[in-house]
Amino acid sequence: MGKSLIPRAKYLMGAFFLYNSITDFDIDSVKNTFSSKGFSEPSIFRLGKLTLWLYKKQLINYDNFVLSNDDYSLFATGTVIYKNNTYQDSLLLLLKDFQTDCLEINKLKGAFCLFFFRQDHLYMLSDRTNIYHIFTNTKNTIFSSSFLAILNAQKTKAELNIDACLEQLLTGFVTPPDTIISGIEFYHNNCIKNFTNPNLTFLNQGQNDQINETFDFHNFDTAVEKQILNLKTYYSSISNFAIENKLDIGLSGGFDSRLNFLLSKYSLADTQTHTYISQDHITEAMIAEKLAAKFNVPLKKIKLNKAISKCEEELIYNFEDALFFYDGRTNFSMGTYNDVHTRKLRVSVLGSYKLGLNGLGGEIFRNREHLPSKINFLDWIRYVLMKPSTVYALKDKKQFEYMLYYILSKYKKLVNLDSTEFSNFSLYYARKLFNYIWIPYAAGIKNSAENQLSFFLMPFTDYMIGLNALKATPFIGIDGKFEAAMITELNEEVASITSSYGYRFNKIPFVSKIDSFIKCIIPIRIKYLRHIYHLQKLDRNIGASIFLPLLDKYHIINKIFKVLNATQIPINWNRIMLDKPNMERTLYLGYFLLRFNKKIDIGN
Template identity: 25%
Template sequence: MGAFLLRERRDREPAADPPGHGLSLAKRVAGPDCELWLYRKANGGGGILYRVPGSHDFCAVVGTLVYDGLSGQAAARALFRDFDGRHAPYAKARGSYAVIACREGEWSLWTDQLGSYKVYADADTGAWSSSLLSLLDASPRRRLDTQGVYEYAFQGATYGDATVVDGIRLLPANGLYRPLARSFEAGPPWWSAAADYPSPRAALDACLGSAGRLASELVQASGGALDSALSGGYDSRLLLALLRAAGCTPRLHVYGAAQSADVRVALEIARRLQLTVEHTDKRRWRDPAARPLEAIVAENFERFDGLPTDGIFDHGADLATRMDRCADGRLMLNGGGGEIYRNFFYLPDRTFRPRELIWSFYSKYVPAFCSSYFDAAAYTGTLTAKLAATLGVSSRARLSRRDVERAYPAFRLRYWTGRNTSVNNRLGAACTPFSEPSLVAEALRIPVAWKHAGRFEAAMLARLDPELAACPSAYGHDFLHPPPWRRRLEEWLTRQRPPWLRRYSYRLQASLRNPLPDDCLAGRPRSEWLPAGRSTMACYFRLERINDAAVLARVASLEYLCRRYGLEPA
């Protein structure tokens, strides 16, 4: 399925079918207490609803689930067989998904263990959905969440359980939610408390073993119909190596200008290994149907559920390339998350406070872009509290180095990468293999010193596929040999920069950028893209001062959402 909407029944009359926002209705399930609408994916896939013969029990799967190596209806049947009505059955589950189940009249709802699949809740009105727009359709809520607005604009996603709309929250992960009782029972931690690996060889054996088993499951479940990127870095190449070892070469693509490092490296790898790579320069892409740009943006808004990571303003390349990836039922794989095998935050091997981690990576904001609504101390303090809550510690606690590593999957992958995975799952089958808890738990046991300068991930590649590892990279060296001294020195210097200083990096970069030309988005005045109405974002931002095109695109996407739904400032 591409999306779902679950609502409490508060009267006897059946509700009219709500809009699908670019997705067609596949199934409707009506019970005495709840009504459930299930929508197909944009590529026509979906329809996974297992009903127990001779009973009212059922299990619906939305997103992408591989269960015990099975997919589709077989996966839903096997999962429901293992569901005891009290605990979410995670042990055999892979993917990015939500499950809505009814056993003996009791409704249950849960997401994948990491929470990469987004489910929104408006508990006051008794509605839950994988679509923010679907909740807004029926919700009386019309006020923005100030923290959520600034997080989306500056970070590309909201963190914790808050969204950009006051009162609409994200469902918790790693546990079982009872919609009618409004109760959540958390499951055991997915991460391991085991000691660090005693040797690099032991770490390689464990990590390649778990990653290889997952790759084999994905190949089996998809029948080999897979799509993946190939770029100049580590992660897409490691994913390709794992799939090749599992007996499958996926359809490959690369995005960027012809002279960009990613494209040059991907095409060189393809030449050496006799592979085919589809190259698209999105900046030069134009809609074959020559539709008005307003129509393209309106479709992006619906298909991307309002607020994708990069916003909704482009000439149609983003949606078209995603649809191309999942054509013919292909499973879209995202190599993001391979940083679990590297030192993602570029921090030294010591303890840190949550605030220092926020300073190091989540201080991408410029007070001068904002109105008086913005309070930098409150913004940072709220993000710090969200990070601490995610890790289960106090905001003033000192994080162990393993907790710092855990922040990457639990905070970054769940909320930022997961947003993109959720959008892709509206279009077709999609998952991010390196965010699987089974892989993450193994990676957390790798000593940080082995991860510096990409050495451990390169060692994985070298053992798995030496021919692929020997190809050049965007780093200026291959992955078959140790990284050169210049690379090691550059990364060492980055690790020495203290967190209190790193928090000013983005502001310094912004001060050196030129203003954006004439208030434009994708070559057109912003006012021409937006529905009529007064500016709500002007309450939050000094729009004329924003000189980061990515931030401006997200602010304009927020404006589009506000005008479509009449959302007011907090």
Template identity: 25%
Template sequence: MLNAISVLLHGGNQDGYRRAARSMGRQGFESASRFEWMGGVLDAWGNPSQRSVENFAVRTSSGVACCVGPLWYRGRFGNPALDLLLVELGGVGRIDEMELRGNFALFLRTHDHCLLMNDVLGLVRLYASPDVFFYSTSWLATCAYAGGVALDEVAAAEYVLLGASHSDRTVARGVTTLPVARAFDLIQRKPQARLPMGIWDEARIPLSLEAAVDEICSHLQTVCREITMAFPGRTRAALSGGFDSRLIVAGLLACGSRPELFVYGQSTSDDVAIARTVAESAGLPIKVIDKSQLNRPVSRPDIERLVNNALFFDGLPNDGIYDAGADEQTRLEQNAGGCIALNGGGGEIFRNFFHLPDRPMHAADIVRTFYRGFDPKIFRRPDGLASWYHHLVASIVASLGLESLAAGRTLRRAEVELVYPLFRCHHWMSVNNSVAIRHGYYATPLVDLNMVRLAWQLPIAQKNAGKLESHLVARLDPAIARQLSAYGFRFSDGPDWRAHFSEWAHCARPVFARPFINSARRRLRGLGVAPDMSAHCRSLLPGEWQLDPVLDLARLPDNFAFARALAVEVAWRKLVA
């Protein structure tokens, strides 16, 4: 299958394109196909581990299409879907976004159109070079094309502290990502809007909880049925004690699918015990994957392992690169044999993700609530914290398409619900999804355009404490809903008084106080960077790090944040500078 694409428009830097091609080779990809047209050249790349899997690339009288990742259109999958997309784009000049599903990057060329796009929520990343002549699914390749990139301090701080840069900027200055709900128009050489005005407000609101459950379950069954038909006997799904993974499994079971299940964790953990019970109730075997055991033979990665991790994960994964090889191994196993790996990411659209009360909020409230889990003294620049707030607030507003509205305008409570899919998922979840499709089929089927339109305006009372999602699981598969969850209640019963009290207590916390509450919790739990981890990494990469003038790395909140600072350092010393 195809796992990466790169595009060079005419007039672009040929030396840069050769550097990008060398980067793709160093990342382990091999050239799979090439298409040249009057405006430029497209190169598609494959992962050797997926050689036996069909490529998604077609050339017809209607045009040329090339796709990375799983794609469905009007119920068709893969190349038949690409054929239909070309026919409609070439005929009426547009495609129906409501019928387009999957996690993918897509190139479409017809007589009048040349587009590079992803799923409309942008859950797979597409990068553009500073000169906007080069585009790729690979951040490392885009940096290689640009040559000698400098650090974007704002984006780098967001990556280290949050797990991803949370705007269209990336850690490499001038290298940008495709904004949400946009396509790169390669003829006009600019982003093109894909959704009509008012698409969110025009969504019909179900009149009751039961009606909402009916509509959401109907759509999820359609999605799961399409997956089952495209991957008969080749569906793998993660399972845990939480809501989202069980909802995925319930949807598959409702469609007659028998997925292969796996759970991450130690065999003695509560999460593994719950997952085993759920799997047993469905009559399905489950594999327990303990990454700590896989990493035990080599507890400390050396510099060669760190560079290999950076190449495997395209430089800057959500959790950094401090791993002895277990993460790479498990990802490859999930996709072996052309299987698709399903993940419940994005299922929080059915819950009160930010734990905010049911009233209008300002974008700054969301930043204080969710994006301030660190010591404010971590910033070395005098304006570091203020810049942090300003940039995140501006990015939240932009993700909702509200840039033209009055500064300081509060968000309707339903608009706050859109922040999760259009901002959080678009920027954070897209990093992991993009890494995953580099190595095989992967999808997060709980969050797509239709699902977001169904869920965003539902009353918060229905989402609180997982009430709505409990009903969804129980409707789709009563047997697995009757098993205990990590929250202490069975989804068949719905959230108990303790779950409702916990939700109320979270929402009642004043927004202004939440950074202080987070700080106190961090101190009580003794969180921080392990000294031996810091010392080991500093010994491998002596001298001043790229982020030392920006952040006090000794004040980072946890080991994952330090592993991300490490990823930046390895990228700049070994791969992009």
């Protein structure tokens, strides 16, 4: 592949690259990585025996560091809010409190990585949720907010981590400490003891502290009121920051964007909204218009073009844009080659609004999969976590048992679960895994991408918001009634606008409740087998013809398939392409391997 097709940004974007000053690495390749992302030259700081390359955000020209006169300094990436201050005041107060040893961790909001420099030594503090992603090499001599930068720092070809590739394809994301490249580790502050560098101290926010998980709400109404109170407090606590930067909020026809939109009013900030226009978004766009009109806020309508309608050059441009914007990583529904996941589109959306507020993670307030209170753990793995369409694509069915052990061994360490919790699996534990696994390591991919451009928050992913949402589990129900009640309590007029589900949130119809009840009582195993039956039927009747037109139309798709087939990943590529999200994720992975073929040994 040639040089990046993405034009260089006018301003700098938010990122860092930190290394032991004596470390030997491919400097030119690292610089080219950040250049391809749109970065200009970084500010470079010599910090004891470490060197830090620090980049500002692309669309914001604030300094993201504070240098004091008494040998104390602070460097920041991501989005950090401290004690309801503006960005720069947050940094100043953070450094002051660090100097006086009175840093109040529970007053931090956002997704970030902070570096405090004191007396020739560096200290690193990342957000408690682990939603701002950080990577390192196995020797822990290099750390970066960019996975691609660590990959390109290596002077020899890196091996593909087959297990992690399978995890990404099966679940949609990869959990720490692995990445899809052997020799690159995914940093997480739950297990900081696994990371060692004598010149760098990792500060712990207490993720593993004992947590009171008592279900302390007496009834449904009390539980709803408590969640709303927690959320109002959060949105109020970011008001000064939000007023300074102005809000951008995406609107759709579902629960989470509406809840986020209503709560954003407590930030008191100037707000714009946006929605997408395409054949697949007609209903959502109509709902977005009604929601924006209700509060008389501007609505940007962003036209999307399907990737398969593009010419070869346009498709490659999207691949290239999304590859660097999402840093070579993807999850189940984000970080692909579609317009909506490109940096070009996001820049056009933001304009002068510098703080994106996103509703990801709002699923914690409802039972999206209509799960019963007691769940067979293996069935949940096959149907909810891994998805039938990806399990069906495994070449060797014994691989499922191996991957089950591989993934769960990591989950146990990340969430501190024991075997009894898996044997007595329930809706609560499914929600717990969503909160402590999916939110940081799947949704966090989008957060890390967005934070390169401007400030970005996903309020429903806040550590304490998630913890308190788990306490409401007995009242969540088998559908979306709990979140619908929250929306109704906040504003019944807004709740009365018909959703993309076909009903109003302030009055869920009886037929929808019956439908949810039926979906809940059907055993997950039956749902799984039914899905497999339909996949087998689709495989027999259509098979490879579902993506053959792509091979005929695009040379780049042919190249991607040649690379995928050359790997040792035990996946039936024809079968995994039967499902659209799987197809998009697979092609993204293939383009990544093709683009960096000089850095990766794919094992052929």
